[in-house]
Every structure is written in C-alpha cells, then in structure tokens.
Amino acid sequence: MKQIKLLVIIFTLSITSLFGDEGMWTFNNPPYKLLKERYNFTPTKEWLEKIQLSSVRFNDGGSGSFISSTGLVLTNHHVALGQLQKMSSPEIDYVKVGFYANSNSKEIKCTDLELNVLISMENVTAKINSAVKSDMNPKDALEARKKIFASLEKESTEKTKLRSDIVTLYNGGEYWIYRYKKYTDVRLVFAPEQQIAFYGGDPDNFTFPRYDLDMTIFRIYENDKPLQSTNFLKWNSAGASENELVFVSGHPGSTNRLQTMAQFNFNRDYSYPARLKTFKFRIAALKKFSALNPENARKAKGQIFSLENSLKASLGEYDGLKNPAITATKQKEENELRSRLSLQSELNSKYSSSWSDIEFAYKKLISRYNDLLYRSLAGSTLASRGLTLVRFINETAKEDSKRLDGYHEAQLASLKMQLFSPAPIYSDMEEFVISARLNEIISVLGENDQFVKMVLKNKSIEQTAKDLSTSELINPEFRKKLSDGGISALNKSTDPMIVLMREYDAMSREMITWQDENISSVVTPAGEKIGKALFAVYGSDKSPDATFTLRLAYGSVKGYPMNGTIAPYKTVYGGLFTRAMEFDNKGDFELPKNYWDKKNKINPATPLNFVSTCDIIGGNSGSPVINTKGEIVGLIFDGNIESLVGRFVYDETSNRSVSVHTGGMMEAMRNIYDATELANEIENNN
Secondary structure, eight states: OHHHHHHHHHHHHHHHHHHSSOOOBOTTSOOHHHHHHHHSOOOOHHHHHHHHHHEEEETTSOEEEEOSTTOEEEEOHHHHHHHHHHHOOSSOOHHHHOEEOSSGGGOEEOSSOOEEEEEEEEEOHHHHHHHSOTTSOHHHHHHHHHHHHHHHHHHHHHHHOSEEEEEEEGGGTEEEEEEEEEEOOEEEEEEOOHHHHTTTHHHHTTOSSOOOOOOEEEEEEETTEEOOOSOOOOBOTTOOOTTOEEEEEEOOOOOOTTOOHHHHHHIIIIIHHHHHHHHHHHHHHHHHHHTTOHHHHHHHHHHHHHHHHHHHHHHHHHHHHHOHHHHHHHHHHHHHHHHHHHTSHHHHHHHTTHHHHHHHHHHHHHHHHHHHHHSSOTTOHHHHHHHHHHHHHHHTTSOGGGSOTTOSGGGHHHHHHHHTOOOOOOHHHHHHHHHHHHHHHHHHHOTTOHHHHHHHTTSOHHHHHHHHTTOGGGSHHHHHHHHHHHHHHHHHOOOHHHHHHHHHHHHHHHHHHHHIIIIIHHHHHHHHHHHHHHHHHHTTOSOOOOOSSOEEEEEEBOOEEETTEEEOSEEEHHHHHHHHHHTTTOGGGOOOHHHHHTGGGSOTTSEEEEEEOOOOOTTOTTOEEEOTTSOEEEEEEEEOGGGGGGGTOOOTTTOOEEEEEHHHHHHHHHHTSOOHHHHHHHHTTO
C-alpha cells in the first residue's frame, strides 16, 4: 500500500511540474505559450508594463503595489510589522491597537523604509562573460566576476540615477541589470490590530481555511508631497470568482528548484537542522525576556512573530527535504537533464563535470560548516551594526573594485539608511539575545573554540552579554560620529562592541576568503554551466529560481482536497465570527472588541480570504492578486502548509497561495474602522 501511494505521489509531482501553474516568471519572459494553451489569454505589452510599474518591493523583505494615483501602497501587516514596531513606544503600541490617519498631516513617517519600483531591465550576460575568461582559474574568475559586477552597477547608477542591481538568473545562465526608482519618504496610513491581521496566530499560520485581515497601507511622498502617478492598480471589490485566471506580481525571495542533488542533500543533512536549532534558541530567549513584563513583551513581539513564522516555514520545507517522493522527483529531474546532455557530445564535454564539481565543493564545505555558521553573534542588532560600521569605515577607504560586496558605491545609500537608522535598539533585549546565542555557539563549538574565547575573554556568558549590551551603538548619533571620524576614530574607540568587532572582522574576513576560494569559486562557475545546459536543453521554457526580484505568477482561484474533504476557495466574515465562538473567543482566536461591537454592520457573506494555484514563496507577501483586466482583486499573505515544499518542487494538486479579498478589505475599512476617507480615495480612483 505504501509503495503504491509513493508511486502515485511521484507520478503526480512529475506531471504537475510539466502541466501545472508552476513558475515565477521574469517580466521580459512571460509564459505566453502556457497562458494561451491553458487559459486562452495573452497579456499585452501595455498590460505587462502597467503591472510592472504598479508593483513595489519592500527592501526590508516583502512586496506591495500602488492602489491610487496619490501614492498609496498596499502590503501585508506582517510585512509592515517591523516599521510598526519601530514607530511604537511604551505609551502607544501600534502593533496591538492599529492605526488610521484620516488626513495626510496625521500620517507617520517610517524611520528606515526603502521601497523600490522596477523601471527597466538590461541583459548584460555578454558583458560579464567577456570579462570572465573561460581559461581563468577559479579564483581569478571569481574576482573578475565581482569586479565586473561592481563596475556595471556603478556605471548604471551614475548614468541613470536609479538603484542598479546585478541579478543572476538560471544559476548564471543569464545576468541582468535591474534598475529601480527608490523611495525613502514613506508614511503609515492604515493598519489594523495584529490580533485580526494574524488571526488564529501560529496554530492557523500556513493553513486554510483562514480568516486574516493581513493588510497595511502606506503612502509614498516625493518632495514632501504625496506621489502623483498614473501607474496604479484599480480596485475591484467584487474580487475573483471560482476558477478565474489571476496573476501575482511580486518579489519571491528564493527557491532551490534548479539546485543539484548535492545541494539538496546538504540542505537536508546540514543546513536545515542547524537553522531549526537556531530559531528555537532565539525564540526561547525572546519568550523568556518577553515574560518578564508587558513592556518587554511589546519590544520582543515583532521578532518572536518573525522567528516563529520562519520556524514553521522551515519545518515544512525540512519535511519536504526528507520526503522520499520529492527526493525521487528531484533526482529524476537531474538525471533527465544529464541524460539529454549526454546525447550531445559537444555540450556534454562542456558541462558534464559541473555536478561532480559542486558535489566536491559541498563535501569540503561540511568540514568548516559549523565554524562558518556559529562564529558570529547572529541575531544581535548591536553586533550587526558594529560589524557593518567597522567594515563601512575600512571598505570605503579602498578603491571601489577592491571592496567587499555590500560596500560598493552603488550599494552605499541603502546601507547607510540602515546603519544610521534612528529605529530603537533595546539594550535589555540585546543582553538576552547575546546570552542565548553564546549558549548556542558553545553547545556546538565548545568553550575552547577560538571565537568563543575571543568573545568571552575569560568572563562568564552572563557578564559578557551584559557588557556588550551597554554599547553606545544603540545611539545613531554615536554611529554617525564614529563613521565621520574614520579609521582613526574607529581604532581609538573603547566601546565594547566596537572593540570586539574590530577583532572579529579579521576572523570573519578569513572565513569569507575561505568560502570564496574553496566554495564560491567552484560552485559559481559550475552552476553557471548548469544554467547554460538548461538553456541548451530546454530553452527559456523553465522559469528561473526566485531572486527577490519582480516576477509574474499565474493560476486560478480554486479549492483543493484536504483532510478527506474539500477546502473551499474562499472564506467569509460569517466564518470568522463562527471560528471565534468555536474557540470561546480566547487566545489566538479572540476577536478585537470593535468586531463584536460592529458585527451588525458587517455583511457575513463578504469574502475575507481566498486561495489560488499561483506559485509563490516567501518575499511574495504583500503582492497584489490581479485579474486579466489589470485590476487588483486580492492581497497575497501566505501559502498553505502544502505549499512549503514549493521551495523545491511545485505540486498544483494542493499547493495554494492564500490572499486577503479586496471586498473583505473594503468591508473592514468602511464598516469596522470608519476609514471612509481612505476607502473613498481608493475607490474613487476607479
């Protein structure tokens, strides 16, 4: 019985990868053929351009879209959570109570939020291939690649005045420059309470049926005035009907569908177990800190949410890595590509060694993986700011082409925005985080590890965490003053975290160099060859792995088989109240009081959430769901539990993206939050 079931799963995964709504497609290569064959729809150039220019990337992670001619940007509450947390104080917690500005003057400016809009794309594959010669040794090739990347980004930024990023597609089969218009004056307009934005809490996370109002609205300003633009999505409160074709335009973070089996196995055996352990350590520390008093709970709320979300997602992905059906599918895909290559002797001689090269590199990576993973104070904002400041001062003193990645001229504006952000850093929370991280490190590396000795300096974990958390780096003015003082001021500083990061920088650079010389210098060119092999065999009929760049996914609105029954394609407000009553309106299932107060004003049949077969991943949160007319009909906020294996394979049978319905959002704005001015502004643009 088990063997038959396994064969059925393998067969299903195989055929859906060929015929399902799979793919996160670049806007220069939309799936015209598939859309025509499956849905008899062909997007026009004008349609695609409108969608592209109406889509927004949240540079701290997530997506969004313009929904008015006056700069309104719609995204998820959980994408906005970091900014809401930074705006909050002991006096008012916007995460808990929500926010609405009924006039421009009441909108709150974000401390360090950068939004990007993709303006243009340029294929620079030929330029990069000409700079990285085929006869170069791996180390020289890697350096040449870094140099040409930095040069092209700098040249493009200076010429266009747009943020310019090199984007690697198909493992290096293609290279593009993506140019973005950057906005940094972003203000909060509307956010509901987290209790309804994340209704059902962690138990309901990555599930469906779902009842979340996971939305937030910002406004972009330019020259201190609301942005005026004709590029926005018209609002359609009717939403999408069952089986209707819809699209998702967003910025999926990363997928591993084109990785080799060696990389797949490394993730299963090393990367994910370590990641899960780290999440659990940090969550435990923050919950301990949070339990001390209500103010600590407010400070830690955002990080706990983010970590628990990542933990649940990673557990689902890890289950996928261990699933023999998925392993068999991935092995079959690799075998098929290599088999087809072997039939063409010229291609085979060029590319066939790539898989063994990557396997060799990953075996070498295992030998130092614990050092690379645990020799850092990951999770500490003070440590992150300290190391960034040390490197910023040292790197900017060098010629641009010789700097570490992240510190090139074209990258500095975004880096400085984060480095000198006035967002609060809580020293008491830092103490807990650093202590937990040190306990985690010692549990793996032991007390005699070089990094452990460097940090502790014969002191206890508790004393070390206490000392480091007193760093003046919590003050943005101190960071700016130290930066302005240059290398001399940096070397004279006696700040405990700066002293540690000055010493640690050398160790960290050694690890970067080792990775470059032993891993990246092998994996990058080998991956590039596999990318070229994919092109040679399949052309551009496969979409590239996600890279946190703008992609277009498509699918239909439909339910799916679940737990021996069928999940509906939508949920409604009536179901929200029923779910609250089923759990006695307690804990994660307690509704905010104003929902009960205004229950009679709410139409119980109004859709709240819905599902579709659109192919998404983390980073797509906040993406608009769009109909064939180019209207917004929903807001992506999650995937179901079955979607988590989508990092590795796509299965249309039960993989679903979960969205907030436009009708549900409008119902809330008008009848629960009395946000009449905002609702009118959105709907009057139609």
